[in-house]
Amino acid sequence: MTDGQVLEFSHATKRFGVLTAVDDLSARIEPGAVTAFLGPNGAGKTTSLRMLLGQIRPTSGTATIGGVSHAELRHPLRTIGSVLEEAVYRPRRTAPRQLSIAAKANGIPLSRVDEVLSLVGLQNETETRIGAYSLGMRQRLSVAGALLGDPGALVLDEPANGLDPEGIRWMRLLMRRLADEGRTVLVSSHVLSEIEQIADNVLVLSKGRLVYADSIGKLSDPTTGSVVVDAEDRAALTTALSEAGLTFDVLRSGLTVHNTDAAAVGAVAASAGLALTTLQQRGPSLEEVFLDLVHGRRDPLTGSVPVLTAPAAEETPATDDAAEAAAAPDADAEGAGAPAAEDGTPSAGLFGAAVAVPAVAATGAGVAGLFEKTGPAAAEAGTVAIPTTRREAAEFAAAQSAQGEEEAQGSEGSDERASVAADDAGDEGDEAAPAGADAAEGSEETSSDGVAPSDGEAAEGSADAEQAPAEDDDEAPQGDEHGEASAEDDEDSEAASEADGSEVDDKVGSETAATDDGEGEQAETAEEQPTEGGEDESTIAAGIALTAPVAADYTPGEPQHDAPLTHDADAADEAEGSALGSFETAALTIPAEATSVSFDDLITGVPSAVQSTEDDDAPEDAEPAAASEDGEAQDTADETSADEAPADDAGHEVDDAPTAATTVITTPHADDEFATPEPSTETTEIAGIEIFAALAEGRTQEIQVILDETPEEDDDLEDVTQGEIHHDEDPRAAAVSASLAAAARAFYTDDAPSYTPGPAADEQPAAEEREEQPAADEHAPDEHAQGEHADGEHAPEEHHEGDRNDDGQHPEHHGN
Numbered sequence: 001m002t003d004g005q006v007l008e009f010s011h012a013t014k015r016f017g018v019l020t021a022v023d024d025l026s027a028r029i030e031p032g033a034v035t036a037f038l039g040p041n042g043a044g045k046t047t048s049l050r051m052l053l054g055q056i057r058p059t060s061g062t063a064t065i066g067g068v069s070h071a072e073l074r075h076p077l078r079t080i081g082s083v084l085e086e087a088v089y090r091p092r093r094t095a096p097r098q099l100s101i102a103a104k105a106n107g108i109p110l111s112r113v114d115e116v117l118s119l120v121g122l123q124n125e126t127e128t129r130i131g132a133y134s135l136g137m138r139q140r141l142s143v144a145g146a147l148l149g150d151p152g153a154l155v156l157d158e159p160a161n162g163l164d165p166e167g168i169r170w171m172r173l174l175m176r177r178l179a180d181e182g183r184t185v186l187v188s189s190h191v192l193s194e195i196e197q198i199a200d201n202v203l204v205l206s207k208g209r210l211v212y213a214d215s216i217g218k219l220s221d222p223t224t225g226s227v228v229v230d231a232e233d234r235a236a237l238t239t240a241l242s243e244a245g246l247t248f249d250v251l252r253s254g255l256t257v258h259n260t261d262a263a264a265v266g267a268v269a270a271s272a273g274l275a276l277t278t279l280q281q282r283g284p285s286l287e288e289v290f291l292d293l294v295h296g297r298r299d300p301l302t303g304s305v306p307v308l309t310a311p312a313a314e315e316t317p318a319t320d321d322a323a324e325a326a327a328a329p330d331a332d333a334e335g336a337g338a339p340a341a342e343d344g345t346p347s348a349g350l351f352g353a354a355v356a357v358p359a360v361a362a363t364g365a366g367v368a369g370l371f372e373k374t375g376p377a378a379a380e381a382g383t384v385a386i387p388t389t390r391r392e393a394a395e396f397a398a399a400q401s402a403q404g405e406e407e408a409q410g411s412e413g414s415d416e417r418a419s420v421a422a423d424d425a426g427d428e429g430d431e432a433a434p435a436g437a438d439a440a441e442g443s444e445e446t447s448s449d450g451v452a453p454s455d456g457e458a459a460e461g462s463a464d465a466e467q468a469p470a471e472d473d474d475e476a477p478q479g480d481e482h483g484e485a486s487a488e489d490d491e492d493s494e495a496a497s498e499a500d501g502s503e504v505d506d507k508v509g510s511e512t513a514a515t516d517d518g519e520g521e522q523a524e525t526a527e528e529q530p531t532e533g534g535e536d537e538s539t540i541a542a543g544i545a546l547t548a549p550v551a552a553d554y555t556p557g558e559p560q561h562d563a564p565l566t567h568d569a570d571a572a573d574e575a576e577g578s579a580l581g582s583f584e585t586a587a588l589t590i591p592a593e594a595t596s597v598s599f600d601d602l603i604t605g606v607p608s609a610v611q612s613t614e615d616d617d618a619p620e621d622a623e624p625a626a627a628s629e630d631g632e633a634q635d636t637a638d639e640t641s642a643d644e645a646p647a648d649d650a651g652h653e654v655d656d657a658p659t660a661a662t663t664v665i666t667t668p669h670a671d672d673e674f675a676t677p678e679p680s681t682e683t684t685e686i687a688g689i690e691i692f693a694a695l696a697e698g699r700t701q702e703i704q705v706i707l708d709e710t711p712e713e714d715d716d717l718e719d720v721t722q723g724e725i726h727h728d729e730d731p732r733a734a735a736v737s738a739s740l741a742a743a744a745r746a747f748y749t750d751d752a753p754s755y756t757p758g759p760a761a762d763e764q765p766a767a768e769e770r771e772e773q774p775a776a777d778e779h780a781p782d783e784h785a786q787g788e789h790a791d792g793e794h795a796p797e798e799h800h801e802g803d804r805n806d807d808g809q810h811p812e813h814h815g816n
């Protein structure tokens with residue numbers, strides 16, 4: 001195990017366009033403890049973790065691991081492991097193979113694979129393909145990937161997701177154990193009851209700002225809680241409590257006295273001569289505290305319910321959202337809600353023995369400035385009103401908040417947020433293009449981070465990051481920047497270079513090194529196209545879902561992990577491996593009237609008249625719909641989720657799809673007097689260019705283009721350990737794809753095609769037959785003679801009929 005690392009945010013700010021997702025976050029997370037990262041949806045937790053893990057760069061400030069940025073780590077996976085969002089896996093792989101690839105890519109001994117599988121309880125699932133794993137099993141696998149390098153720090157984003165109660169308990173114990181071993185454990189979660197049980201320290205984010213950072217014990221300081229008290233003479237007790245100025249609720253089980261402690265209540269009872277039957281101190285639940293914090297009802301420094309000012313609330317709606325709407329000059333940036341106070345000081349953010357609250361506003365304005373109405377100013381104004389009960393305080397604060405929201409309507413809220421999203425999406429695209437230009441400006445960050453010079457993020461490193469343009473080419477080019485990232489299809493070679501450290505050195509190395517070996521160029525590409533390629537590849541190589549690509553239509557507020565990562569990753573593979581990847585996942589139903597469908601439509605997009613019958617997101621690994629005789633395979637494909645291959649009853653993937661390319665046309669038989677009004681279900685298997693001929697003649701009612709790969713060869717660990725990585729793509733499918741495309745091109749273009757569906761030269765139609773064809777090939781008679789299949793395949797007769805362009809001429813044929 002590497003030493004536990006201090007994780008530190010220092011004034012880390014991240015903006016996505018006009019949205020400030022994380023605002024001046026300063027916190028230090030110590031080893032040997034479990035630190036919980038809490039906050040409501042959209043608070044900025046994941047964004048913070050992504051900054052820490054080098055997936056996105058802070059707009060300003062830093063996020064470091066052991067004092068260095070993630071990009072500077074020589075052995076990232078051996079220093080910090082992470083589970084962020086839902087992992088992306090190739091469903092056909094087994095866990096050992098997945099982990100072995102990651103291990104090889106990171107110079108980690110393969111023996112570690114079995115260790116971590118046992119650690120996460122998957123030692124008996126080594127034969128099961130990941131596609132058949134449950135969500136909880138995949139989550140365990142992600143943890144295994146995070147632990148693969150035996151890192152000194154772990155970052156877990158919602159690790160309890162998908163786990164059953166036993167799994168949650170297991171996760172809790174695991175985190176405890178890892179912290180007790182001296183590792184740094186940072187875990188974000190919504191499951192407050194879980195956090196309450198395992199966390200030593202807590203960070204609470206609200207609207208991008210830190211509102212609490214301290215030990216969990218302090219958070220639930222019993223003196224900020226309540227006391228349950230009862231006496232035989234309850235009436236006398238209530239009188240005594242009221243006279244003492246204490247507030248309480250009367251419950252069936254006794255009285256709950258608020259904002260005090262048992263000693264004070266006991267003293268009141270004693271002075272009234274009452275014998276108590278119950279006296280019990282109750283601290284606030286974490287949930288109560290959490291809600292108070294994120295709604296600004298609790299002073300994050302003292303932990304106490306804040307003093308609120310009723311009149312001032314009307315005059316200066318400076319709490320919560322209202323305050324943000326009223327006070328934020330760049331309201332756009334705070335559209336999602338950042339507090340108004342801007343003292344520029346860092347928030348309290350140090351834990352444990354190293355606690356040192358830096359320069360928090362002495363007025364008690366609080367970590368995030370959420371308590372402007374507390375403190376001396378408010379008191380001097382004589383407007384302080386102490387809520388008599390916690391509930392009152394909460395209700396009052398809620399009323400303030402509601403009032404503020406009313407006032408803020410029109411200038412803030414969901415509509416604006418939506419427009420922010422739209423702007424942001426636009427920014428993402430706009431910003432990507434000038435990446436190189438930005439890089440050319442240079443910056444200190446470029447050198448300090450050791451990032452490839454072509455990185456468009458360089459401009460962000462300028463001292464005055466506040467003024468930096470909204471940068472959203474923020475996705476760090478993982479694939480190129482980080483040594484662990486390697487393209488799936490080049491796993492071995494990448495792993496080899498990783499193992500000898502050369503890649504790592506390049507990563508950390510100078511700009512020159514990166515440029516010389518071409519890394520720089522790749523990094524630039526990745527920067528400009530953050531949704532593609534390298535990042536996902538690195539994700540897969542590391543066995544961890546590192547990031548979700550930012551789609552062009554990304555809408556802030558929508559969980560980013562909803563992005564079809566599997567699809568994107570696989571699509572990237574497709575793009576690499578086949579120019580016609582789109583065919584391989586498409587099953588199209590083309591209505592009869594869609595005779596004008598063009599080749600381009602078919603290749604590059606689905607025309608409006610064409611309805612997709614299959615999930616467009618279906619990845620390469622999902623079995624394409626198979627129009628088998630009984631039609632069952634189509635159903636299977638429909639039922640199969642985008643990232644899951646068909647599975648048998650035992651949950652194992654089934655390789656029962658057709659093994660050859662199949663093209664099926666259903667013809668309506670409109671001229672048949674016996675034809676029923678319903679289209680015939682009779683199918684005819686045709687191939688190649690015939691499908692396009694049928695389209696042109698309007699006799700096609702339904703076309704399914706189905707290409708499939710043969711069942712993958714065994715894809716197991718043995719192959720990996722022997723250094724043999726099977727190519728996931730069946731060359732036959734690719735070849736058929738290419739043939740189809742060539743045939744289509746031949747049909748739809750006047751230019752000479754490159755595909756020759758005709759028979760071999762010695763089996764060509766007689767010369768006289770060719771000559772009978774009007775004006776056919778008048779300028780390329782010889783080419784017929786050359787036009788032969790490599791395999792000597794006969795061209796079907798139908799081909800000659802259909803293989804005409806609009807002028808009634810045969811397109812030219814070229815031999816391959």
Ligand SMILES: Nc1ncnc2c1ncn2[C@@H]1O[C@H](COP(=O)(O)OP(=O)(O)OP(=O)(O)O)[C@@H](O)[C@H]1O
Pocket residue numbers: 016019020021039040041042043044045046047048336424550554555556557558559560
């Ligand atoms: N790549 C991005 N582009 C634009 N906006 C983003 C991006 N990533 C996150 N955001 C926005 O930043 C804000 C913080 O999001 P983040 O995912 O960090 O919150 P979170 O606290 O992790 O939320 P949750 O608990 O729901 O996961 C949200 O408003 C979100 O919409």
